[in-house]
Amino acid sequence: MPIRLQALAQRAEELAIFDRPGTWLGRQVSRIVKPGPAKDALSGTWLGHPLHPLLTDVPIGAWASSLVLDLVGGNQTRRAARMLVGVGLVSAAPTAAAGLSDFSDTSGVERRVGAVHATFNSVALCLYAASWLARRRGRHSTGVALGLGGGLAVVGGGFLGGHLAYGMGLGVDRTAFDQEPGEWTPVVEESQLAEGQPTSAEAGDVPLVLVRQEGRVLALADTCTHRGGPLHQGELEADAVIVCPWHGSAFAMEDGEVVRGPATARQPAYQTRVIDGTVEVRLGQPSA
Numbered sequence: 001m002p003i004r005l006q007a008l009a010q011r012a013e014e015l016a017i018f019d020r021p022g023t024w025l026g027r028q029v030s031r032i033v034k035p036g037p038a039k040d041a042l043s044g045t046w047l048g049h050p051l052h053p054l055l056t057d058v059p060i061g062a063w064a065s066s067l068v069l070d071l072v073g074g075n076q077t078r079r080a081a082r083m084l085v086g087v088g089l090v091s092a093a094p095t096a097a098a099g100l101s102d103f104s105d106t107s108g109v110e111r112r113v114g115a116v117h118a119t120f121n122s123v124a125l126c127l128y129a130a131s132w133l134a135r136r137r138g139r140h141s142t143g144v145a146l147g148l149g150g151g152l153a154v155v156g157g158g159f160l161g162g163h164l165a166y167g168m169g170l171g172v173d174r175t176a177f178d179q180e181p182g183e184w185t186p187v188v189e190e191s192q193l194a195e196g197q198p199t200s201a202e203a204g205d206v207p208l209v210l211v212r213q214e215g216r217v218l219a220l221a222d223t224c225t226h227r228g229g230p231l232h233q234g235e236l237e238a239d240a241v242i243v244c245p246w247h248g249s250a251f252a253m254e255d256g257e258v259v260r261g262p263a264t265a266r267q268p269a270y271q272t273r274v275i276d277g278t279v280e281v282r283l284g285q286p287s288a
């Protein structure tokens with residue numbers, strides 16, 4: 001079984017037929033859900049963790065529980081099984097909304113696999129809806145059969161969701177594996193920093209974005225924690241907030257806090273000092 005599922009992931013990466021509908025869908029979602037409170041809510045910015053993978057536990061758990069009751073519960077648990085199928089259907093709505101919001105920030109092969117993932121889950125949703133209706137009308141055996149079909153689609157969709165996260169790194173903090181300097185490290189001449197102008201530099205292998213503002217030098221990791229966008233190409237807003245050019249996440253240059261999503265993880269922030277005209281950085285909150 002695991003080998004078959006890995007083949008499914010590989011096949012999904014090759015299915016170019018999903019590119020056009022995936023691009024169309026991504027654009028429609030981006031048009032509706034723009035950076036701001038709704039995007040933050042669906043992304044999980046308020047939680048400090050991607051929301052979609054947390055929400056998936058509810059429909060998957062409800063549907064898996066209904067399957068257990070179908071298999072071993074007997075006649076007296078039919079009503080409970082139908083209720084669980086219903087709970088899965090209701091909870092699938094916010095889960096899908098959060099997933100679509102994440103999907104709109106993908107591109108390339110990620111988007112292709114995301115489109116196949118969404119297709120599996122849509123099939124599961126239709127089958128479970130039909131299962132609930134059949135149970136409601138007293139056609140229990142039909143409802144169970146449809147539920148089994150829905151369960152198989154959930155396994156396929158869930159595996160592709162896992163592949164997106166664990167195989168392709170979607171949703172992973174893109175700075176998680178940076179080798180951040182713990183010691184003071186020279187990165188750039190102070191004279192190269194223009195007031196209020198984001199500038200790129202490197203501390204060892206770690207790309208940084210630096211901003212000189214009102215006599216201070218502020219430094220963050222340059223790789224956006226969301227999907228890896230280059231922050232030094234972004235715009236600096238008031239109060240030293242830098243906006244990622246890719247999907248509009250905004251971070252406080254002061255300490256890396258997320259001001260606006262879809263990012264959920266803060267940017268690593270660096271302490272800075274100027275020695276003989278050279279800016280040095282080391283990892284740590286600037287106020288430390």
Ligand code: FES
Pocket residue numbers: 105224225226227228229244245246247248249261262263
């Ligand atoms: S890469 Fe998505 S907001 Fe920066």
